[in-house]
Structures are given as C-alpha cells and as structure tokens.
Amino acid sequence: MPDLDSGNLVQTADIHRRWLTFFGERGHTVVPSASLVSDDPSLLFTVAGMVPFIPYLTGVVPAPYPRATSVQKCIRTNDIEEVGKTPRHGTFFQMNGNFSFGDYFKEGAIGYAWELLTTPEGQGGLGFDEKDLWVTVYEEDDEARALWKKVAGLSDDRIQNLGKDSNYWSTGQPGPAGPCSEIFFDRGPAYGADGGPATDDDRYVEIWNLVFMQYAIQNVRSKVDFDIVGELPKKNIDTGMGMERVAFIKQGVDNMYEIDQVRPVLDAAVALSGKKYGADHGDDVRFRVIADHVRSGLMLMTDGVTPGNEGRGYILRRLLRRAIRSMRLLGVDAPSFAELFDASRVAMRDAYPDVEENWERTSRLALGEEETFLSTLASGTTILDTAVAEAKKIGAGTLPGDTTFLLHDTFGFPIDLTLEIAEEAGLTVDRDAFDKLMLEQRTRAKTDAKAKKGAIADLAIYSDLRSLGETVFTGYDTLETETKVLGILVDGQPVTKATAGQVAEVILAESSLYAESGGQAADQGRIVGNGFDLEVIDVQRPVKGLISHTVRVTSGEVAVDAAATSVVDPVYRHAASQAHSATHLVHAALRQTLGSEAHQSGSYNKAGYMRLDFSWNQALSPDTRSEIEEIANNAVRDNLEVTTRILSLDEAKAAGAMALFGEKYGDTVRMVDIGGPWSRELCAGIHVRSSAEVGIVNLVSESSVGSTNRRVEALVGLDAFRDLTAERAIVAQLTSSLKTPREQLPERITSLVEQLKAAEKKIAAFEAQKLSGRVPALVENATRVGAYLAVVEDLGEVASADELRSLATSVRERLGSDASVVALAARVGDKPAVIVATNPAARDAGAKAGALAKQAAATLGGGGGGKDDLAQGGGSDVTAIGAALTGITDALRG
Structure with a gap:
C-alpha cells in the first residue's frame, strides 16, 4: 500500500484542492459544499453533486454566475447492502463537479476534463496516462464522439456507444434532459476481460460523467421512453468526478475503503477485533462496512443530523447500528465508537475543518447511540433466546417470521444477527415470512413517500415567476405593503384569476407576510385589493427567493397584475414574535444552566407557544427546569434590547453568533442579539424590540425525543398567563374543597393518596376473600x-x-x-x-x-x-x- 502520509497527490484532500484550483483558475465560481441535508423537499439528503444547482440548471432560479465548481458531500443509501462487497459502493462520497449555465458546452466540458485528467501532477493535474482512459458516448451523439477525437485525440476504438439506459440523463419528469459522456479508467487485465467499459465494469471504473443538458422532454413514460420536444434556449453542463474512485486509483489500492480518508477507521476496527484484514472475505466485508458507515455517520452528524426513528435520523441510526452489528460479528461486544469515530475525525478534518469544530457534539451523539443500541441488543437477545427456547420445546426447527420481524422492526435487532444466533442454536429462520413482512412495510413506506412527494408542487411551475425577480420581504419594518399580483396558481397550474370560494397560491412582488422558516410558523393575515379580499392560509418559500401565499378567496375576484396590499394580523404577529424571542431566551438559559453542550437541534414557535429540542442525554430535574425558567424570565424582567445586524457569515461567527445545526446560511446573514452577547444567534425570524415584550415564559413540558435529545415546551405571553390563571383556579378549588391552606396542599394530597391506597388494598383483600x-x-x-x-x-x-x-x-x-x-x-x-x-x-x-x-x-x-x-x-x-x-x-x- 502507498504511503498515505507522504503529502503526495495520493492524499484525497489534495485531489480536492487541485480540482477547485483548476476550475477556479478557469473562471468558475468556487461554491462551498452544501449541507448533506438537502434543500430539495423531495430529497432527504444531497444525493449528487448537481443537487444544489438544480434550480439553476432547470431555469427555475436565474443562475448567479455563468460557471461554477464544487466538491459536494453526498449520501446515498439505496445500495446499502452492496457496501463492502464492491470496490466503489459507499454511502458517503464526494462528487467533484463543474457546471456551466448557458456558458460553455460540450467542447469546453470535454476539454476541461481531458486537460485536468492528463496534465502531469507536477503541473497541477491528476497525471493519468492517456492510454488508460476510455470514453463512452450516447449512441446518437455524433457531436460528442467527434469532439472526443478532436480535443483528446482518441481513436474510434477507445470511444464506445451506449444506449439511453446508461448514457442519457433526465430527472424522470418533463423538463431538461440530454446525452451523457463517461470517462473510464482501465485497471488492467488482472481485474477482468479486455474490451472497454461495455465489457466489464469491474476492470473499467467510471471516474467522470459529463451531462450535456440540451433538450426539453415531455410525456415521460419511463427512463428510456419519452418525447424530445425541442432544444433548450440555454444549454447547460453538469459534470461529476467521483473523488473516492479517483483516490483509490491514484493511491494504488483496490477499493475506496482503503483510501487515506477511510482506511484509518478500518485499521482501528482491525486492532479492536484482533482479526486480520485480507484473511477472510466475510470479515473483510464487515471491516469495510464499519469504515464506510462510521465515516458517513461522522459527516451526517457534523451537518446536524441526529439519530432518530424517522427520516434522516432513521437512516443515520441504521448506519450506526449496522456498524455496531458488524463489530459484534467480528467478535467485539464492547463499545468501540470512541476509537472508530476518533480515527475518522483525524482522517476527515483536513478536507472538512467543521468535523473538528463540531467534534464534541458528534462524539457525544455517537457514543450515546452506541450505548443505547448495545442495550437494545441485550434486550433483543433476551427475547430471541426465549423464542429459541420455545421453538426447541415444541420441537420446531424454525423461528417464526413474525418473531424475527418484531425483533427487527420494534427493537432494531438486525436480521443478520438473528440468523447467526438461530444458527448457533441449530435453528433456521422463516425468511420467506420475514421477507414478506419487510416487503409489506417497504410498500407502505413507498406509498407514503410517493403520496408525500405528490403533495409537493412541481417546482418548474415557479420558473417564470421567479424569473421576474425575488419577492421583497418588507415584514421586518411594516405590517402592510402595497404591491402587485405577479402570478396565481390553482391546483398547481398558472391561471389569470381566482374567484370567491377558490383556494389559490398568490405570488406578490413584495410582501409583509412572513413565510414559514427557521422554526417560525407563517404569519396570519389578508391580501386585499380593489374588489377582492383574500384570507391567507399559509406562506411558504417554494424556491429560493420566491414567497408564495396560499389563500382562500373570501370575496370578489383577484387577477394577475392587480394592485394589492399584504396585511399582517398584528395580534398574531406580536404573539408570534414573543414566542420566537422566547425561544432564544430559553436557549441561552439552557446553555447557561447546562453548558455549551446543550446545543439547539430544532425548534418550532407560533403565537403563544414555543418548543426547543436540544442535545442532552438525560431528563432535567425539577430544580433544573425551574432554574432555566427563572433565567429566561429574569431576562424578560431586565428589558434587554433586541437588535439585528446584517453581516457576512464569517463576521457573525467571529462575533460569537451561533449557527444552528440543520440551518443553512448564505454568505450574508442576519444576526439577532438579545442583551448584546447574552443571546447572539443567526436568525431570519421576527422578534420583539425588547425582551420585556415577551411577557411571561412558562415551561410546561420537558421530554425525550431520542437517546441524545430532549425537548422543552413553553407557553409565552398571554397564553402563559392564561395557563397560570387556570392553575391558580385549580389550586383555589382544592384549598376550598380540602379546607387546607395552599402551602399545605402537597402534604394533604399525599396523605389522602396514601389513605386511598390503603383503602383499595383492604377492599382488594375483602374481594379476594369473597372470591376464594x-x-x-x-x-x-x-x-x-x-x-x-x-x-x-x-x-x-x-x-x-x-x-x-x-x-x-x-x-x-x-x-x-x-x-x-x-x-x-x-x-x-x-x-x-x-x-x-x-x-x-x-x-x-x-x-x-x-x-x-x-x-x-x-x-x-x-x-x-x-x-x-x-x-x-x-x-x-x-x-x-x-x-x-x-x-x-x-x-x-x-
């Protein structure tokens, strides 16, 4: 194996730097990697390098630059069962991309790719030998074939034609599409048969894909069956080079699990297990699964994902538990995440400094999840042992499928582990029944996901509206704004007007109504104009820069281009502002009481109510809850000034502003201070002018939302006062009924409960005697x-x-x-x-x-x-x- 610490090109972080330098020097705007948590509502994660650029590539949002480049973090789990079995299947991977939005096209993309790949390492390139590179093109794309011959000097026998199933790109929906051209590296005869990429994809590894987005398609019947209806007015380029694939080729290793960013985790697992890597195929697969999943878990938690039972949290939990299971199958029953995650941290921090910055939180989440799952395994093993004993008692040789499914679905007990334990006991598992139940569950999940995805409007319908410019939000300064109706949508389709009784989406040039974001619910209010009155049901941002108002037409008829006024309900806005500011107060109080580890992981607030999720792994004592509540209300009493400033992200972070996990920030951010640095957070929400306006903060609930997260809920302002008034009335009623002073109520009620229990015990004894x-x-x-x-x-x-x-x-x-x-x-x-x-x-x-x-x-x-x-x-x-x-x-x- 090459020396991965030598500082040579084989370092993956160096490939990262070379890529961005190469394209940056050629006029591309260098765009930092977006979060693994995708902005696209139909995706849980960023699954490809082009995902952050989809609005620009599809024309929904005007591109802010003509050409761009990035190294994008990605997560895919659709092939999770293949991880460790092939050289290139990984759940976390990095996609190096260069993009053109109506600027250069095929010749430019081919030229850049060939130049970077074949330029010697000493001159800033990747140093591939031209004789090792092959190319595929779409079978009808004669233009691309000719360009490869012209630009790269490739002969016809090194350019292979492939069909739509592999060399044609589309979203699967009507819209942009186009042919692809892929570049492959020949690993040599030791890895398979000669004959090019069309012959063997183990020997010929795809390292770069160039998408020529040039056509508009409609009537999409399948991936390969659609109607091309014309050329796009702007032809785009979307290319992606697989970082891990290039790294394992350049580092002279057999697979992506042995590159410098992954191998240290594998080596740590080898050391903990005492087994040798390369001695047993089954063990090798487990080592690779551990290396991949630990790195993926590290990167997901760094980007703010928390283990849970739904959505992104469930996928993260599955990755972590598969790693724990693989360690167990390697004979390691003791906790191992401390060593494994530390190895991954060291390997990844050069390319991603935020791994080091967020290490304390990430480590705590990982160790907490491991502790919980090891306990789960112990519980599941007890249930499984009972099932095994029952099966043996009745002479059955098979464990029922519903039992193994219960263990898997309810306890998270891996089926592979069930199979292992059953085999040790001389039993088999009814896999047909288990697989049937799993299929039913997946079918339900897919149906649910399809229904959810279907509920999201096709973002392409906002393209023309977004092209008119950004919706200007005026609600920080005013509750009413005179504006114009730019567009109306009914049932997802553009219309020229909407009439009384209809529900529609209305797009305004300006709006004072706050769109739901950052944990704050949308404003309530109206949109009025000459001859129409619209009740605002919801306000959202379907695409970046555009505010959409879902309305019910209560009277009249509203038409495109009509003059209109957005009107915020002032009572609701004030109560919502109180709740949002209260969220900041409670967050500051939590950190003051528990320390910096108690970091906000999610929030929601609306008029009169707030909830805040934070990183913590144990219940808060009544005294701690009271202390947090008192600190927040002391801040209200102190009438702290609330100020906002617009700064660059770096300036805000330098000032100590907290960037919350799960939130995404641009280069320019809004920083909200309450009492100066006492509470300083990045936040685009609506706030009161001083903390005294919050009124009262009444913590009404504290609960668990996972092994490493807690949730506090509070009523705010008038709602808090009403709740306290209701409690006062209950106390007054009890003091009257029990004829006991208020301060003696706890002792009196405790005494009555004990008397009641004693009476119930006597009654039960009498009943038992009567029964006997x-x-x-x-x-x-x-x-x-x-x-x-x-x-x-x-x-x-x-x-x-x-x-x-x-x-x-x-x-x-x-x-x-x-x-x-x-x-x-x-x-x-x-x-x-x-x-x-x-x-x-x-x-x-x-x-x-x-x-x-x-x-x-x-x-x-x-x-x-x-x-x-x-x-x-x-x-x-x-x-x-x-x-x-x-x-x-x-x-x-x-």
Whole structure:
C-alpha cells in the first residue's frame, strides 16, 4: 500500500484542492459544499453533486454566475447492502463537479476534463496516462464522439456507444434532459476481460460523467421512453468526478475503503477485533462496512443530523447500528465508537475543518447511540433466546417470521444477527415470512413517500415567476405593503384569476407576510385589493427567493397584475414574535444552566407557544427546569434590547453568533442579539424590540425525543398567563374543597393518596376473600363432560380478569388429578372475558386451554389464546357468554 502520509497527490484532500484550483483558475465560481441535508423537499439528503444547482440548471432560479465548481458531500443509501462487497459502493462520497449555465458546452466540458485528467501532477493535474482512459458516448451523439477525437485525440476504438439506459440523463419528469459522456479508467487485465467499459465494469471504473443538458422532454413514460420536444434556449453542463474512485486509483489500492480518508477507521476496527484484514472475505466485508458507515455517520452528524426513528435520523441510526452489528460479528461486544469515530475525525478534518469544530457534539451523539443500541441488543437477545427456547420445546426447527420481524422492526435487532444466533442454536429462520413482512412495510413506506412527494408542487411551475425577480420581504419594518399580483396558481397550474370560494397560491412582488422558516410558523393575515379580499392560509418559500401565499378567496375576484396590499394580523404577529424571542431566551438559559453542550437541534414557535429540542442525554430535574425558567424570565424582567445586524457569515461567527445545526446560511446573514452577547444567534425570524415584550415564559413540558435529545415546551405571553390563571383556579378549588391552606396542599394530597391506597388494598383483600369463598361451590358443581371433569360457569360480574384467572387456577388445584378443565366467564366492566385452565391429565387427553379460549373468544366477537395450561379470551358481546361456554362444553364432549 502507498504511503498515505507522504503529502503526495495520493492524499484525497489534495485531489480536492487541485480540482477547485483548476476550475477556479478557469473562471468558475468556487461554491462551498452544501449541507448533506438537502434543500430539495423531495430529497432527504444531497444525493449528487448537481443537487444544489438544480434550480439553476432547470431555469427555475436565474443562475448567479455563468460557471461554477464544487466538491459536494453526498449520501446515498439505496445500495446499502452492496457496501463492502464492491470496490466503489459507499454511502458517503464526494462528487467533484463543474457546471456551466448557458456558458460553455460540450467542447469546453470535454476539454476541461481531458486537460485536468492528463496534465502531469507536477503541473497541477491528476497525471493519468492517456492510454488508460476510455470514453463512452450516447449512441446518437455524433457531436460528442467527434469532439472526443478532436480535443483528446482518441481513436474510434477507445470511444464506445451506449444506449439511453446508461448514457442519457433526465430527472424522470418533463423538463431538461440530454446525452451523457463517461470517462473510464482501465485497471488492467488482472481485474477482468479486455474490451472497454461495455465489457466489464469491474476492470473499467467510471471516474467522470459529463451531462450535456440540451433538450426539453415531455410525456415521460419511463427512463428510456419519452418525447424530445425541442432544444433548450440555454444549454447547460453538469459534470461529476467521483473523488473516492479517483483516490483509490491514484493511491494504488483496490477499493475506496482503503483510501487515506477511510482506511484509518478500518485499521482501528482491525486492532479492536484482533482479526486480520485480507484473511477472510466475510470479515473483510464487515471491516469495510464499519469504515464506510462510521465515516458517513461522522459527516451526517457534523451537518446536524441526529439519530432518530424517522427520516434522516432513521437512516443515520441504521448506519450506526449496522456498524455496531458488524463489530459484534467480528467478535467485539464492547463499545468501540470512541476509537472508530476518533480515527475518522483525524482522517476527515483536513478536507472538512467543521468535523473538528463540531467534534464534541458528534462524539457525544455517537457514543450515546452506541450505548443505547448495545442495550437494545441485550434486550433483543433476551427475547430471541426465549423464542429459541420455545421453538426447541415444541420441537420446531424454525423461528417464526413474525418473531424475527418484531425483533427487527420494534427493537432494531438486525436480521443478520438473528440468523447467526438461530444458527448457533441449530435453528433456521422463516425468511420467506420475514421477507414478506419487510416487503409489506417497504410498500407502505413507498406509498407514503410517493403520496408525500405528490403533495409537493412541481417546482418548474415557479420558473417564470421567479424569473421576474425575488419577492421583497418588507415584514421586518411594516405590517402592510402595497404591491402587485405577479402570478396565481390553482391546483398547481398558472391561471389569470381566482374567484370567491377558490383556494389559490398568490405570488406578490413584495410582501409583509412572513413565510414559514427557521422554526417560525407563517404569519396570519389578508391580501386585499380593489374588489377582492383574500384570507391567507399559509406562506411558504417554494424556491429560493420566491414567497408564495396560499389563500382562500373570501370575496370578489383577484387577477394577475392587480394592485394589492399584504396585511399582517398584528395580534398574531406580536404573539408570534414573543414566542420566537422566547425561544432564544430559553436557549441561552439552557446553555447557561447546562453548558455549551446543550446545543439547539430544532425548534418550532407560533403565537403563544414555543418548543426547543436540544442535545442532552438525560431528563432535567425539577430544580433544573425551574432554574432555566427563572433565567429566561429574569431576562424578560431586565428589558434587554433586541437588535439585528446584517453581516457576512464569517463576521457573525467571529462575533460569537451561533449557527444552528440543520440551518443553512448564505454568505450574508442576519444576526439577532438579545442583551448584546447574552443571546447572539443567526436568525431570519421576527422578534420583539425588547425582551420585556415577551411577557411571561412558562415551561410546561420537558421530554425525550431520542437517546441524545430532549425537548422543552413553553407557553409565552398571554397564553402563559392564561395557563397560570387556570392553575391558580385549580389550586383555589382544592384549598376550598380540602379546607387546607395552599402551602399545605402537597402534604394533604399525599396523605389522602396514601389513605386511598390503603383503602383499595383492604377492599382488594375483602374481594379476594369473597372470591376464594366461591371456590368450594364451584368445585362441588363440577360435572363429567366427555372424558373430563369440568367446571364451566358464568360468574356474572367480576372486578378484573386477574380475579377470574386466580379463581380458575384455584378451582383447578382443588379438582385433583383427574383430567380436569375449568372454564369461567364473566363481565369485566362492559366487556366479556373467559379464562380456561387445564391440568396435566387433561392436556394429555387432548384438552388445550389456548385452543378452547380462542374458540370462546371468537364467539364473543374478539380474540384470545395462550398456553396449553392457562389461556384467556375476550370480546365485545356480553350476550354471547352463554354460547361461548356451550361451545367449550361441546368441544370437550367431542
């Protein structure tokens, strides 16, 4: 393996720098990597280098520069099962891209790619030997073929034609599309057959894809079946070079898991496990999975993603748990994330300094998730051991699919681990049943995702509106703004007018109405004009720079180009401003009380209410909650000035402003100070002018939202006052009813609760004594039913099913060693219940309590079952109790 610390070109961070330098020197604006958390509402993550540029490439938003370049962080998990098995499948990867928005086209893109690839390393290039490079083009793109021959001097036999399935790009929707050209590196005959990329994709590794976005398509029927309806007015270039693929080729290693940014994690796993890398294929795959998933987890958490049970958090949790599972399969049961994540931090911090800056938070999240999952594994193992014992007891050789699915779905217990433990016990797993349940779950998830995606309007419809310019937001300074209607959409389609009763989207040139963002709900208000009145239902930013107002036309008719006035509801705005400022106060109070680790991870506020999620792994004590609440309200009392400033991002960070995880910021930001540096955050929301305007902050709830996150909720202003008034009324009522002074209420209520518990205990004892008194009579009523001595009785009404069960087992014990069956039914509340108990002789004769209870429960309109010796059933039809017991008697006779 090459020396990865030598500072030569093989360093991945150096490839990163060379790329940006090359294209920056050729007139491209160098754009920093966007967050892994995508702005696109239809995507959970940034899945490709071009994602941040989609609005410019599709023309929805005018491009701010003619050409650009970036090294974009990406996450893809659709091929997660292939990670570790192939040389190039990774969940986190970096895509080096250069883009042209109506500037240069095919010849320029081909020229730049060939120049960078083949220029010697000493001259700033990547130093590939021309003889190792092959090219594919779309089979009908004669222009690209000719350019490759002209620009790169390639011969015809080094340029291969491929079809639409591999060399044609589109979004899968009507809009821009175009042919692709891909560059491949030949790894040599040791890796596969000769003959070019069309022959073998193990030997020939794709390293660069050039998309020539030149056509408009419609009537998209599939990836390869659509109608080309014309050329685009502006032809765009979107190219991407796979950083990890180039790195493993340049570093002379066999796969992406062995490059300098990934290999240290693999080596750490080797050291912890004591196993050798390269000795066993199965173990090698596990080492690679660990290396990939730990790096992906590190980068996701650095960008603000927190492990959870939904969306991005679920995918992160899955990656982390797959890494833990792989360590366990390598024989490491003890915690290992401290060593693994530290190795990844050191490997990634050169290219991404924010990895080091956010390390404290990332490390805490990773270690917390590991601790939780190791506990989960222990719980799941207990359940699995029980299932294994049950299967062996009844002589079954297979674990039921529903059991393994329950372990997987509810406890996060990996199926591979279930298979391993079952195999050790000499059992198999019903994979067909498990896979069927998994398929059903995925189908439900896809249907849900499709429905959610369908609910999002096609962003292309905003293109013409956005081309008219940005919507100017005036709401920081005024509640009313005279403006003009630029566009109207009804059911996602542009129209010229909307009439009374219709719901529509209205785009204004200016607006004083705040669009939902940064955790703050949208303003309430109206849009009025000559002859129309619109109730504002929602305000959103569907694309960057454009504000869309969802409205209900309450009267008249609104038309495009009409003069209009946006009017904010002042009462709602003031209450919403109070809540948003209260969020900042509570955040500052949290950090003052708990320390800098208590970092905000999410928030939501609207008029009268705020919630704030923050990084912390244990519940807050009542004293801590009170302290936080007091600090926030002291800030209200102190009437701290609230000021805002527009600064560059670097200036704001230098001033100590907190950039919150999960939020995205441009080069210019708005910094909100409350009391100067006491609370200083980047925030585009609406705030009060001084902290005294917040009124009251009343913390009403503190709860868990994951193993490493807590949530506080508060009522603010008048809503807080009303809540406190309601509590005061309750206290007054209690003091009056109990004839106890307010300060003595806690002791008085505690005393009453203890008296109540003692009384309930006495009543339960009396009931149990009364119940046990019925045992002799029931035993005496035992009759011979077929081969069994049976007690089949309707007891009328009992307090609980537990009493019924206790009575049934007592009667069974008194019946002796004859084959005996006890079936007792009763009403518990307004529901029927039945308990069936059998002794060993009855079970040997064929009477199974579970089967009898299930049969009776079906008659009662419900379900039931249990073990052969004791079982329970229930239902909804109390009038069917007699029929249910008759059914048991008939079954015993049979």
